[in-house]
Amino acid sequence: MENLVVERVTPVVKQTESIIKAEGVSLSFGKIKALEDVCIDVGQSEVVTIVGPSGAGKSTFLRCLNLLQKPDRGHITIDGRLIFNDSASVNKRDLLDVRRKLGMVFQRFHLFPHLTALENVTLAMLDAGIATRDEAVETATNLLDRVGLLKRALSPAPRLSGGEQQRVAIARALAMRPRALLFDEPTSALDPEASREVLSVMKELAQQGTTMVVVTHEMKFALNVSDRVLFMESGRAIETGTAEDMFYRAKSPRARAFFAQALDHMET
Template identity: 40%
Template sequence: MITVSNLNKKFDDLTVLESINFSVKKGEVVCLIGPSGSGKTTLLRCLNLLEIPNAGSIMIGDKTVSFGKKAPSKKDTRELRNFSGMVFQGFHLFPHKTVIENIIEAPLIVKKKKKEELIREGEALLKKVGMFEHRDKYPDSLSGGQQQRTAIARALMMKPEVMLFDEPTSALDPQLVGEVLRVIEDLAKEGQTMVIVTHEMSFARRIADKVLFMDGGYIVEEGSAKQVLEQPSEEQTKKFLQMIEDE
C-alpha cells in the first residue's frame, strides 16, 4: 500500500528527515510518535506532497514518485494525492459554508459529480461520524470536536485509500478528545488504512498495528504497539515514554 524508501527532507541547511524507510500494508494502522521537532508532521506532509522531499521515493498504491533535483510533476503530485485524505491539527473548514457544503466541496469540484448524489453520500458520512443533525450549521457554531469530525468526513468523501492524521486531537479541549478518537477507532475496525501522528499513547496502544518512534529526523524504533510502547529496546524510546508518563 505505502512504501517509503530512503526519504530525506531539508529546510535550507536544516535536515529534518534522514534515511526514512518504512511500509504500510493495506488495512494497517501506523502511529508515528516522538518528541516535538522529531520530524513526524513533516514526514506525514511528505506522504501527501504538502512538503516535497529532497531525495528518496514514495509509493502509494501503484503510484511511485521519486525525488531529487527535479520537483515532481503536477500530474505525479495529483495522482499521489488522489490516494490519500489528510486531517490536520486545525480543522481548515470553510467558515462561510455549512457542514454539508464543506464536505461535498472537493468531490464537487474535483470529481464533477452531481450535487444531489454528493449530498446523499455526505449525509451518510455525517451519520457515520455523528454529525448528521448539524449538517446545516456553520463551523463557528460547532465545538472543536464537531469541527474535527466534520473534517474527517470531508476527507472520507474523496474515498481515499489511506487516511493521514496529523495530531487530530491536539487542538481540542480534553473533554472533546474521546469523540474524535472513537471515530478514528471505528475507521480502524472497518479496515481503513491510516497513518496517524499522535501524542495519545493509550490510543496508539489500542489502535496501532505498528508504531514508529521518531527522534532527530530518524526512525529510531519500529515494531508492534506492544513492542514499542511496552517493551522498547532503544534508550531514546524508553526516555520519551518515561517523560510522557511523568507529565
C-alpha cells in the same frame, strides 16, 4: 509494570498489499536536517502511528507523504505507483492523484467558514468531478451520520465546536474515497472531551479496516489502536515495531525512556 491494553481494537484481517511506501526520505532547511533517511511501509487496513518528542520531524514526514512538502531525496510509492523520487520532478497530474488517494486531516480543521458542514463535505467531491450534486449530498449526508453529526449537517462551520469541526474534516477526507487517511495531530487543538469524540471516530475507522497513518501525542490511542508504532527523534526513524513491543520492549535506550514515561503518565 502491568500492560495498559484495556480497550484493544479488534483487529481486521490485514492485507500484505502496500498502500504507502517511503524509502530514504530526507529533507533539509538550510543547514538543519529536518528528515534523514526516514522509511515507512503501510499495508492495507493497517494503522501506523508516528510518535516522538516535539520537533522530531513527525508532521514534516507526514506532509512529505502526500507531497505537501517536497523532500530533497528519497522514494515514495502510493498504491503501487511511484509518485516521488529524487531523480525526477513531480508533475501536476501525480500531485492531484496522490492528494485524492491520501486523505489528510490537519490539526486546525481548515473548514470553509462560509459553508455548512454538509457543504464542506460536498465541495471537494464536486470540484474533483467524482460525483454529481445529488450523489455528493447523499455521500456527505451518510458520512456526517457516520461521524455522529447528521443533526449538525446544516450548521455553519463557525457554529460547530472544535471536536465537531474536526469530525467534519474527517468526513470531508473520507468523501474523496482515499486509499488511506493521514492524521496530523488531530486532537492537539481540542479539549479533552472533544478529543475523546474524535478519537472514538478514529477507533471506529480502524475497526472498519481504514488504512491510517497518525501523528499523535495520544499515547493511549497509539497503544490500543495501532498495528505498528514508529518512534522518531531529530528527524530520524529510531525504531519501529508493534504497539506492545514498542511500549513494553523497545530496544533503543531513547525509545525505552520515551515509552516508559508515556506509560507512567497513562497510569496517573
